[in-house]
Amino acid sequence: MHRQYAESLGISLTHELVRINDDTVLRRPVSRGGLAGWQEKRVADYIEEHVADDIPLLTLAELARLSPFHFCRSFKQSFGVPAHRFHMSRRIERAKQLLGNRELSITGIALEIGFSDTSAFTAAFRRLTGVTPSCYRKSID
Template sequence: MDSPLADAQIGPISAIDFSPAGIISRRFDTWPGLKVETVEVVRRSPFEYRFRAPCHLLIAAEIGERESGETLLEGLPRSDLRTFSRKMTFVPAGRDFAGSQKPRLLTRMICIYLDPRGPLTDPELRFSEVEFRPRLFFEDGCLWQTALKLKAQVEHQDVMHRQYGEALGILLAHDLVRSNANANPIRSPAVRGGLAAWQQRRLAEYIEDHVSDDIPLTALAQLVELSPYHLCRTFRRSFGVPPQKYHAMRRIERAKQMLAERELSITMIAQAIGFGESSTFSSAFRRLTGQTPSRYRRDLD
Protein backbone atom coordinates (compact mmCIF):
# COMPACT_ATOMS: atom_id res chain seq x y z
CA MET A 1 0.00 0.00 0.00
CA ASP A 2 1.48 3.35 -1.04
CA SER A 3 0.38 6.01 1.43
CA PRO A 4 1.51 9.59 0.57
CA LEU A 5 0.67 10.75 4.08
CA ALA A 6 2.77 8.08 5.77
CA ASP A 7 5.56 8.67 3.26
CA ALA A 8 5.60 12.37 4.02
CA GLN A 9 5.97 11.70 7.71
CA ILE A 10 9.48 10.40 7.26
CA GLY A 11 10.81 13.32 5.29
CA PRO A 12 10.94 14.57 1.71
CA ILE A 13 13.70 12.16 0.71
CA SER A 14 12.66 8.69 1.78
CA ALA A 15 14.49 6.30 -0.52
CA ILE A 16 18.00 5.53 -1.70
CA ASP A 17 18.71 7.02 -5.11
CA PHE A 18 20.18 4.48 -7.57
CA SER A 19 21.75 5.23 -10.94
CA PRO A 20 21.50 4.45 -13.76
CA ALA A 21 17.73 4.49 -13.76
CA GLY A 22 16.16 1.08 -14.25
CA ILE A 23 18.96 -0.84 -12.55
CA ILE A 24 16.65 -1.98 -9.74
CA SER A 25 13.18 -3.30 -8.99
CA ARG A 26 11.61 -2.04 -5.76
CA ARG A 27 8.43 -2.54 -3.74
CA PHE A 28 7.46 -0.79 -0.53
CA ASP A 29 4.82 -0.34 2.11
CA THR A 30 4.42 2.35 4.76
CA TRP A 31 3.15 2.75 8.27
CA PRO A 32 3.13 6.01 10.29
CA GLY A 33 6.81 6.92 10.66
CA LEU A 34 8.00 3.72 8.99
CA LYS A 35 8.69 2.70 5.40
CA VAL A 36 9.92 -0.74 4.34
CA GLU A 37 11.29 -1.30 0.86
CA THR A 38 12.52 -4.42 -0.95
CA VAL A 39 15.22 -3.69 -3.51
CA GLU A 40 16.54 -6.08 -6.16
CA VAL A 41 19.21 -5.29 -8.75
CA VAL A 42 17.94 -6.63 -12.06
CA ARG A 43 21.12 -6.75 -14.14
CA ARG A 44 24.78 -7.35 -13.45
CA SER A 45 26.01 -3.88 -14.45
CA PRO A 46 27.94 -1.22 -12.48
CA PHE A 47 25.74 1.16 -10.51
CA GLU A 48 25.95 3.90 -7.89
CA TYR A 49 23.75 4.90 -4.98
CA ARG A 50 23.40 7.77 -2.55
CA PHE A 51 21.23 8.74 0.39
CA ARG A 52 20.85 11.61 2.85
CA ALA A 53 17.57 12.31 4.62
CA PRO A 54 16.06 13.39 7.94
CA CYS A 55 15.19 9.77 8.67
CA HIS A 56 17.22 6.78 9.86
CA LEU A 57 17.98 4.02 7.38
CA LEU A 58 18.61 0.35 8.18
CA ILE A 59 19.78 -1.85 5.31
CA ALA A 60 19.72 -5.66 5.51
CA ALA A 61 21.68 -7.12 2.57
CA GLU A 62 20.30 -10.55 1.76
CA ILE A 63 22.68 -10.94 -1.19
CA GLY A 64 25.62 -8.59 -1.55
CA GLU A 65 28.73 -9.43 -3.54
CA ARG A 66 30.70 -7.11 -5.77
CA GLU A 67 33.73 -7.50 -7.99
CA SER A 68 34.77 -3.93 -7.24
CA GLY A 69 33.45 -0.75 -5.65
CA GLU A 70 33.35 1.06 -2.34
CA THR A 71 30.89 2.21 0.30
CA LEU A 72 31.06 5.52 2.16
CA LEU A 73 29.16 6.30 5.34
CA GLU A 74 29.80 9.66 6.97
CA GLY A 75 31.73 9.22 10.20
CA LEU A 76 33.36 5.90 9.22
CA PRO A 77 36.32 4.88 7.02
CA ARG A 78 35.32 3.95 3.49
CA SER A 79 34.99 0.22 2.83
CA ASP A 80 35.75 -1.87 -0.25
CA LEU A 81 34.46 -5.09 1.32
CA ARG A 82 33.43 -7.34 -1.56
CA THR A 83 31.13 -9.78 0.22
CA PHE A 84 28.47 -8.42 2.58
CA SER A 85 25.60 -10.90 2.28
CA ARG A 86 23.60 -11.18 5.53
CA LYS A 87 25.22 -8.02 6.87
CA MET A 88 23.48 -4.83 7.93
CA THR A 89 24.21 -1.11 7.70
CA PHE A 90 22.70 1.68 9.79
CA VAL A 91 22.68 5.27 8.52
CA PRO A 92 21.60 7.80 11.18
CA ALA A 93 19.37 10.65 10.07
CA GLY A 94 21.25 13.43 8.31
CA ARG A 95 24.35 11.35 7.48
CA ASP A 96 25.73 11.00 3.96
CA PHE A 97 25.69 7.47 2.55
CA ALA A 98 26.95 6.63 -0.94
CA GLY A 99 28.76 3.99 -2.89
CA SER A 100 29.33 2.13 -6.12
CA GLN A 101 29.69 -1.43 -7.17
CA LYS A 102 30.10 -3.83 -10.02
CA PRO A 103 27.98 -6.70 -8.69
CA ARG A 104 29.26 -10.26 -8.75
CA LEU A 105 25.76 -11.49 -7.90
CA LEU A 106 22.45 -9.66 -8.28
CA THR A 107 22.13 -7.61 -5.10
CA ARG A 108 18.99 -8.05 -2.98
CA MET A 109 18.32 -6.03 0.18
CA ILE A 110 15.70 -4.72 2.57
CA CYS A 111 15.71 -0.96 3.27
CA ILE A 112 13.88 0.32 6.35
CA TYR A 113 13.37 4.07 6.85
CA LEU A 114 12.38 5.34 10.31
CA ASP A 115 11.20 8.70 11.54
CA PRO A 116 13.55 9.76 14.42
CA ARG A 117 10.49 11.09 16.23
CA GLY A 118 9.31 7.50 16.42
CA PRO A 119 5.52 7.77 16.36
CA LEU A 120 5.26 3.97 16.57
CA THR A 121 7.63 3.58 19.49
CA ASP A 122 7.04 3.27 23.19
CA PRO A 123 7.29 6.81 24.68
CA GLU A 124 9.41 5.43 27.52
CA LEU A 125 12.03 4.31 24.96
CA ARG A 126 12.81 8.00 24.20
CA PHE A 127 13.77 6.96 20.68
CA SER A 128 14.07 10.55 19.42
CA GLU A 129 16.72 11.32 22.07
CA VAL A 130 19.06 8.44 21.22
CA GLU A 131 22.36 9.43 19.56
CA PHE A 132 22.70 6.62 17.04
CA ARG A 133 26.14 5.73 15.71
CA PRO A 134 26.75 4.98 12.03
CA ARG A 135 27.44 1.28 11.47
CA LEU A 136 28.67 -0.40 8.32
CA PHE A 137 28.41 -4.13 7.52
CA PHE A 138 27.59 -5.46 10.98
CA GLU A 139 25.63 -8.50 12.16
CA ASP A 140 22.72 -8.64 14.59
CA GLY A 141 20.44 -11.68 14.69
CA CYS A 142 17.44 -9.94 16.27
CA LEU A 143 17.49 -7.01 13.85
CA TRP A 144 17.92 -9.42 10.94
CA GLN A 145 14.87 -11.47 11.86
CA THR A 146 12.71 -8.38 12.34
CA ALA A 147 13.82 -7.05 8.95
CA LEU A 148 12.81 -10.34 7.30
CA LYS A 149 9.39 -10.21 8.97
CA LEU A 150 8.86 -6.66 7.74
CA LYS A 151 9.85 -7.76 4.24
CA ALA A 152 7.18 -10.46 4.41
CA GLN A 153 4.60 -7.78 5.22
CA VAL A 154 5.53 -5.95 2.03
CA GLU A 155 5.35 -9.07 -0.12
CA HIS A 156 2.40 -10.93 1.42
CA GLN A 157 -0.18 -8.56 2.83
CA ASP A 158 -3.18 -9.93 4.70
CA VAL A 159 -6.04 -8.45 6.69
CA MET A 160 -3.93 -8.23 9.85
CA HIS A 161 -0.79 -6.88 8.22
CA ARG A 162 -1.35 -3.25 9.23
CA GLN A 163 -1.43 -4.00 12.95
CA TYR A 164 1.36 -6.57 12.70
CA GLY A 165 3.55 -4.14 10.76
CA GLU A 166 3.08 -1.52 13.48
CA ALA A 167 4.02 -4.07 16.15
CA LEU A 168 7.14 -4.98 14.19
CA GLY A 169 8.01 -1.28 13.93
CA ILE A 170 7.89 -0.98 17.72
CA LEU A 171 10.04 -4.10 18.08
CA LEU A 172 12.54 -2.75 15.54
CA ALA A 173 12.92 0.52 17.45
CA HIS A 174 13.70 -1.37 20.67
CA ASP A 175 16.19 -3.61 18.85
CA LEU A 176 17.92 -0.59 17.32
CA VAL A 177 18.34 1.09 20.70
CA ARG A 178 19.70 -2.15 22.19
CA SER A 179 22.05 -2.77 19.27
CA ASN A 180 23.31 0.81 19.33
CA ALA A 181 24.12 0.55 23.03
CA ASN A 182 26.10 -2.65 22.40
CA ALA A 183 27.99 -1.23 19.41
CA ASN A 184 31.05 -0.05 21.28
CA PRO A 185 34.38 0.32 19.50
CA ILE A 186 36.22 -1.97 21.92
CA ARG A 187 37.57 -5.06 20.21
CA SER A 188 36.16 -8.33 21.40
CA PRO A 189 38.68 -10.52 23.23
CA ALA A 190 40.36 -13.33 21.37
CA VAL A 191 39.64 -16.94 22.17
CA ARG A 192 42.31 -18.09 24.61
CA GLY A 193 45.22 -19.35 22.56
CA GLY A 194 43.51 -18.17 19.37
CA LEU A 195 43.70 -15.20 17.08
CA ALA A 196 43.17 -11.60 18.13
CA ALA A 197 39.91 -10.01 16.99
CA TRP A 198 41.67 -7.90 14.33
CA GLN A 199 43.40 -11.00 12.97
CA GLN A 200 40.10 -12.92 12.75
CA ARG A 201 38.44 -10.05 10.94
CA ARG A 202 41.33 -9.56 8.50
CA LEU A 203 41.52 -13.25 7.63
CA ALA A 204 37.76 -13.65 7.21
CA GLU A 205 37.52 -10.61 4.92
CA TYR A 206 40.54 -11.71 2.87
CA ILE A 207 39.13 -15.20 2.34
CA GLU A 208 35.73 -13.79 1.34
CA ASP A 209 37.35 -11.46 -1.18
CA HIS A 210 39.50 -14.29 -2.63
CA VAL A 211 37.13 -17.19 -2.13
CA SER A 212 37.47 -18.36 -5.75
CA ASP A 213 41.28 -18.26 -5.67
CA ASP A 214 43.83 -20.75 -4.40
CA ILE A 215 45.10 -19.15 -1.18
CA PRO A 216 48.54 -20.29 0.02
CA LEU A 217 48.86 -20.80 3.74
CA THR A 218 51.91 -18.53 3.69
CA ALA A 219 49.79 -15.66 2.32
CA LEU A 220 47.32 -15.96 5.21
CA ALA A 221 50.17 -16.18 7.72
CA GLN A 222 51.82 -13.03 6.38
CA LEU A 223 48.50 -11.23 6.52
CA VAL A 224 48.37 -11.56 10.33
CA GLU A 225 52.12 -11.62 11.02
CA LEU A 226 52.36 -15.25 12.12
CA SER A 227 54.28 -18.31 10.99
CA PRO A 228 52.25 -20.89 9.01
CA TYR A 229 52.52 -23.28 11.98
CA HIS A 230 51.13 -20.79 14.49
CA LEU A 231 48.46 -19.67 12.04
CA CYS A 232 47.11 -23.22 11.68
CA ARG A 233 47.00 -23.73 15.44
CA THR A 234 45.39 -20.39 16.33
CA PHE A 235 43.04 -20.36 13.32
CA ARG A 236 41.49 -23.66 14.35
CA ARG A 237 40.97 -22.45 17.92
CA SER A 238 39.26 -19.28 16.71
CA PHE A 239 37.21 -20.61 13.77
CA GLY A 240 36.72 -24.22 14.82
CA VAL A 241 38.23 -25.63 11.60
CA PRO A 242 41.62 -25.42 9.82
CA PRO A 243 42.16 -22.60 7.29
CA GLN A 244 41.82 -24.89 4.25
CA LYS A 245 38.48 -26.29 5.40
CA TYR A 246 37.17 -22.83 6.28
CA HIS A 247 38.07 -21.67 2.78
CA ALA A 248 36.29 -24.68 1.27
CA MET A 249 33.20 -24.01 3.38
CA ARG A 250 33.05 -20.40 2.23
CA ARG A 251 33.34 -21.54 -1.39
CA ILE A 252 30.35 -23.81 -0.94
CA GLU A 253 28.34 -21.03 0.73
CA ARG A 254 29.11 -18.82 -2.28
CA ALA A 255 27.97 -21.66 -4.55
CA LYS A 256 24.66 -21.93 -2.66
CA GLN A 257 23.93 -18.28 -3.37
CA MET A 258 24.79 -18.69 -7.05
CA LEU A 259 22.62 -21.80 -7.36
CA ALA A 260 19.62 -19.59 -6.67
CA GLU A 261 20.31 -17.84 -9.99
CA ARG A 262 18.73 -20.21 -12.48
CA GLU A 263 20.51 -18.83 -15.52
CA LEU A 264 23.87 -20.04 -14.16
CA SER A 265 24.78 -23.62 -15.04
CA ILE A 266 26.54 -25.94 -12.60
CA THR A 267 29.68 -25.74 -14.76
CA MET A 268 29.60 -21.93 -14.74
CA ILE A 269 29.25 -21.87 -10.96
CA ALA A 270 32.08 -24.38 -10.53
CA GLN A 271 34.42 -22.23 -12.59
CA ALA A 272 33.32 -19.01 -10.89
CA ILE A 273 34.29 -20.30 -7.44
CA GLY A 274 37.60 -21.78 -8.50
CA PHE A 275 36.92 -25.41 -9.46
CA GLY A 276 38.44 -26.53 -12.73
CA GLU A 277 35.96 -29.37 -13.23
CA SER A 278 32.27 -29.54 -12.40
CA SER A 279 32.75 -33.09 -11.11
CA THR A 280 35.30 -31.86 -8.55
CA PHE A 281 32.89 -29.13 -7.50
CA SER A 282 30.01 -31.60 -7.15
CA SER A 283 32.13 -33.91 -4.99
CA ALA A 284 33.20 -31.05 -2.70
CA PHE A 285 29.63 -29.74 -2.48
CA ARG A 286 28.27 -33.17 -1.57
CA ARG A 287 31.03 -33.78 0.97
CA LEU A 288 30.17 -30.58 2.86
CA THR A 289 26.37 -30.50 2.43
CA GLY A 290 25.35 -34.12 1.98
CA GLN A 291 23.69 -33.46 -1.39
CA THR A 292 24.66 -32.63 -4.95
CA PRO A 293 24.42 -29.09 -6.37
CA SER A 294 21.60 -30.19 -8.67
CA ARG A 295 19.59 -31.64 -5.78
CA TYR A 296 20.21 -28.51 -3.70
CA ARG A 297 18.93 -26.34 -6.56
CA ARG A 298 15.78 -28.48 -6.95
CA ASP A 299 15.09 -28.20 -3.21
CA LEU A 300 15.13 -24.40 -3.49
CA ASP A 301 11.81 -24.68 -5.31
Protein backbone atom coordinates in the same frame (compact mmCIF):
# COMPACT_ATOMS: atom_id res chain seq x y z
CA MET B 1 21.17 -10.93 72.37
CA HIS B 2 20.21 -14.02 70.40
CA ARG B 3 18.61 -11.85 67.73
CA GLN B 4 21.78 -9.75 67.22
CA TYR B 5 23.84 -12.92 67.03
CA ALA B 6 21.51 -14.38 64.38
CA GLU B 7 21.64 -11.16 62.33
CA SER B 8 25.41 -11.06 62.56
CA LEU B 9 25.66 -14.70 61.54
CA GLY B 10 23.30 -14.08 58.59
CA ILE B 11 25.38 -11.14 57.39
CA SER B 12 28.60 -13.18 57.67
CA LEU B 13 27.01 -16.08 55.79
CA THR B 14 25.75 -13.77 53.03
CA HIS B 15 29.18 -12.15 52.75
CA GLU B 16 30.88 -15.56 52.44
CA LEU B 17 28.40 -16.75 49.78
CA VAL B 18 28.99 -13.62 47.69
CA ARG B 19 32.74 -14.01 48.07
CA ILE B 20 32.63 -17.69 47.03
CA ASN B 21 30.47 -16.95 43.98
CA ASP B 22 32.71 -14.06 42.91
CA ASP B 23 35.75 -16.30 43.33
CA THR B 24 34.15 -18.93 41.09
CA VAL B 25 33.67 -16.38 38.32
CA LEU B 26 37.31 -15.34 38.52
CA ARG B 27 38.59 -18.91 38.29
CA ARG B 28 37.13 -19.65 34.84
CA PRO B 29 39.81 -20.87 32.49
CA VAL B 30 41.27 -18.11 30.36
CA SER B 31 40.99 -18.78 26.66
CA ARG B 32 44.48 -18.69 25.23
CA GLY B 33 45.69 -19.14 21.74
CA GLY B 34 43.50 -18.24 18.83
CA LEU B 35 43.74 -15.16 16.70
CA ALA B 36 43.27 -11.62 17.93
CA GLY B 37 40.13 -9.85 16.74
CA TRP B 38 41.96 -7.86 14.09
CA GLN B 39 43.63 -11.03 12.79
CA GLU B 40 40.31 -12.90 12.55
CA LYS B 41 38.69 -10.04 10.66
CA ARG B 42 41.62 -9.51 8.34
CA VAL B 43 41.94 -13.20 7.42
CA ALA B 44 38.17 -13.80 7.08
CA ASP B 45 37.78 -10.70 4.89
CA TYR B 46 40.66 -11.81 2.70
CA ILE B 47 39.15 -15.27 2.26
CA GLU B 48 35.78 -13.73 1.33
CA GLU B 49 37.41 -11.41 -1.22
CA HIS B 50 39.44 -14.27 -2.73
CA VAL B 51 36.99 -17.13 -2.25
CA ALA B 52 37.45 -18.33 -5.84
CA ASP B 53 41.24 -18.29 -5.64
CA ASP B 54 43.64 -20.88 -4.29
CA ILE B 55 44.97 -19.13 -1.21
CA PRO B 56 48.37 -20.30 0.04
CA LEU B 57 48.57 -20.86 3.77
CA LEU B 58 51.65 -18.66 3.84
CA THR B 59 49.60 -15.72 2.54
CA LEU B 60 47.05 -16.08 5.35
CA ALA B 61 49.81 -16.48 7.93
CA GLU B 62 51.50 -13.31 6.68
CA LEU B 63 48.20 -11.40 6.90
CA ALA B 64 47.97 -12.42 10.56
CA ARG B 65 51.71 -11.75 11.08
CA LEU B 66 52.31 -15.28 12.36
CA SER B 67 54.43 -18.23 11.34
CA PRO B 68 52.47 -20.83 9.33
CA PHE B 69 52.63 -23.25 12.28
CA HIS B 70 51.23 -20.76 14.79
CA PHE B 71 48.70 -19.48 12.28
CA CYS B 72 47.28 -22.98 11.68
CA ARG B 73 46.93 -23.63 15.39
CA SER B 74 45.48 -20.20 16.14
CA PHE B 75 43.09 -20.24 13.19
CA LYS B 76 41.62 -23.57 14.24
CA GLN B 77 41.25 -22.34 17.82
CA SER B 78 39.42 -19.22 16.65
CA PHE B 79 37.23 -20.65 13.87
CA GLY B 80 36.86 -24.25 15.00
CA VAL B 81 38.11 -25.68 11.70
CA PRO B 82 41.38 -25.58 9.75
CA ALA B 83 41.85 -22.69 7.32
CA HIS B 84 41.46 -24.90 4.22
CA ARG B 85 38.13 -26.28 5.44
CA PHE B 86 36.92 -22.77 6.31
CA HIS B 87 37.87 -21.57 2.83
CA MET B 88 36.09 -24.53 1.23
CA SER B 89 32.95 -23.94 3.29
CA ARG B 90 32.92 -20.29 2.17
CA ARG B 91 33.17 -21.47 -1.46
CA ILE B 92 30.24 -23.82 -0.98
CA GLU B 93 28.18 -21.08 0.70
CA ARG B 94 28.86 -18.84 -2.30
CA ALA B 95 27.85 -21.70 -4.60
CA LYS B 96 24.56 -22.10 -2.72
CA GLN B 97 23.79 -18.43 -3.36
CA LEU B 98 24.63 -18.78 -7.05
CA LEU B 99 22.59 -21.97 -7.43
CA GLY B 100 19.49 -19.91 -6.73
CA ASN B 101 20.00 -18.21 -10.09
CA ARG B 102 18.62 -20.65 -12.70
CA GLU B 103 20.33 -18.78 -15.52
CA LEU B 104 23.76 -19.90 -14.30
CA SER B 105 24.88 -23.40 -15.22
CA ILE B 106 26.38 -25.66 -12.58
CA THR B 107 29.59 -25.79 -14.61
CA GLY B 108 29.68 -21.99 -14.77
CA ILE B 109 29.18 -21.78 -11.01
CA ALA B 110 31.94 -24.33 -10.43
CA LEU B 111 34.37 -22.30 -12.51
CA GLU B 112 33.27 -19.01 -10.94
CA ILE B 113 34.00 -20.19 -7.40
CA GLY B 114 37.39 -21.62 -8.27
CA PHE B 115 36.91 -25.28 -9.15
CA SER B 116 38.71 -26.61 -12.21
CA ASP B 117 35.81 -28.81 -13.29
CA THR B 118 32.27 -29.83 -12.44
CA SER B 119 33.20 -33.19 -10.94
CA ALA B 120 35.54 -31.65 -8.35
CA PHE B 121 32.85 -29.09 -7.48
CA THR B 122 30.15 -31.76 -7.19
CA ALA B 123 32.34 -33.94 -4.96
CA ALA B 124 33.20 -31.03 -2.64
CA PHE B 125 29.60 -29.80 -2.54
CA ARG B 126 28.29 -33.28 -1.69
CA ARG B 127 30.97 -33.79 0.96
CA LEU B 128 29.98 -30.58 2.77
CA THR B 129 26.21 -30.56 2.23
CA GLY B 130 25.27 -34.20 1.72
CA VAL B 131 23.61 -33.49 -1.65
CA THR B 132 24.75 -32.71 -5.17
CA PRO B 133 24.51 -29.17 -6.56
CA SER B 134 21.66 -30.17 -8.89
CA CYS B 135 19.70 -31.76 -6.02
CA TYR B 136 20.30 -28.66 -3.92
CA ARG B 137 19.06 -26.45 -6.75
CA LYS B 138 15.88 -28.54 -7.05
CA SER B 139 15.29 -28.31 -3.29
CA ILE B 140 15.30 -24.51 -3.28
CA ASP B 141 12.37 -24.21 -5.71
